[in-house]
Amino acid sequence: MYPHAILTNLLYPPACLLCRTPLPDSTRPLCGGCEQACPRNGPPVCAACGKELPGAFDALLWCRACRNSPPAYEMARAPWRYAGCAAEAVQQFKYHHRWRIGRRLVEEMAAAAHASLPLDDIDAVVPVPLHWLKRRLRGFDPVEQLAGGLARSLCRPCLPRALRRIRWTATQTRLQGRARRRNVRGAFAANPQAVRGRCLLLVDDVLTSGATAQACAEALRRAGALRVFVLTAARTSLS
Ligand SMILES: [Zn+2]
Ligand SMILES: [Zn+2]
Missing domain, CATH: 3.40.50.2020 (Rossmann fold)
Incomplete structure (x- = not known):
């Protein structure tokens, strides 16, 4: 691992980007629970x-x-x-x-x-x-x-x-059905x-x-x- 990556991990320990659960594997952005969900x-x-x-x-x-x-x-x-x-x-x-x-x-x-x-x-x-x-x-x-x-x-x-x-x-996002098509x-x-x-x-x-x-x-x-x-x-x- 590069020194700057080690420092980043110390300052910001890898965590799921949705629920903030700490992640042992920092290569994945989401934890298993969020992936499943x-x-x-x-x-x-x-x-x-x-x-x-x-x-x-x-x-x-x-x-x-x-x-x-x-x-x-x-x-x-x-x-x-x-x-x-x-x-x-x-x-x-x-x-x-x-x-x-x-x-x-x-x-x-x-x-x-x-x-x-x-x-x-x-x-x-x-x-x-x-x-x-x-x-x-x-x-x-x-x-x-x-x-x-x-x-x-x-x-x-x-x-x-x-x-x-x-x-x-x-x-x-604020329109519905027919209005979306017209838009x-x-x-x-x-x-x-x-x-x-x-x-x-x-x-x-x-x-x-x-x-x-x-x-x-x-x-x-x-x-x-x-x-x-x-x-x-x-x-x-x-x-
Ligand atoms: Zn999560
Ligand atoms: Zn269809």
């Missing part, structure tokens, strides 16, 4: 949007929302349900810039990608973009960090400029040179109503992307 998302899940379908046993089943209006992406998957420790971990990364939790999220997302997405077909990773002004104000784009880490882990290029927000949108409709544009003819993995931190993923996938498809898959760290059980 992160709720997993499915299966069984909707074959399209990845929403948990309690009582379903058919891997090809679509939820009612996807049957009524098929999404512009092929599949959305997430390792965790956005609740309890998993929601806390995502928020710690997003709002408190806990890099080690970010790396943990990337590990989980990569495992979910290997388990449930046709990785051989996927050419590149595309983050859901922040508005350029928001990125400048925050100085940190958590989704771009996740997408970059995931791209490295999957050995694919990351295309952070393939999509951009072409208008300012209200934060989705992001037409908010994104894709660069045809970057996406035409390619099969893309769109990355976001949390999938809630799916409205943002839908608007991004529509923009990518309009610009000539062949297929779009979606991967988030967590998803809510709403649809």
Whole structure:
């Protein structure tokens, strides 16, 4: 161990970043208890949007929302349900810039990608973009960090400029259902040179109503992307 690492451990003994339990193994950001308490998302899940379908046993089943209006992406998957420790971990990364939790999220997302997405077909990773002004104000784009880490882990290029927000949108967290869709409709544009003819993995931190993923996938498809898959760290059980 390097001297500065020993000193850091003396000053700040390694502890779980969620519950502060001391950790014997300082390479993990969360203790075993908090890891266990992160709720997993499915299966069984909707074959399209990845929403948990309690009582379903058919891997090809679509939820009612996807049957009524098929999404512009092929599949959305997430390792965790956005609740309890998993929601806390995502928020710690997003709002408190806990890099080690970010790396943990990337590990989980990569495992979910290997388990449930046709990785051989996927050419590149595309983050859901922040508005350029928001990125400048925050100085940190958590989704771009996740997408970059995931791209490295999957050995694919990351295309952070393939999509951009072409208008300012209200934060989705305070909106519901139809208002979310209206809020992001037409908010994104894709660069045809970057996406035409390619099969893309769109990355976001949390999938809630799916409205943002839908608007991004529509923009990518309009610009000539062949297929779009979606991967988030967590998803809510709403649809
Ligand atoms: Zn803990
Ligand atoms: Zn669905």
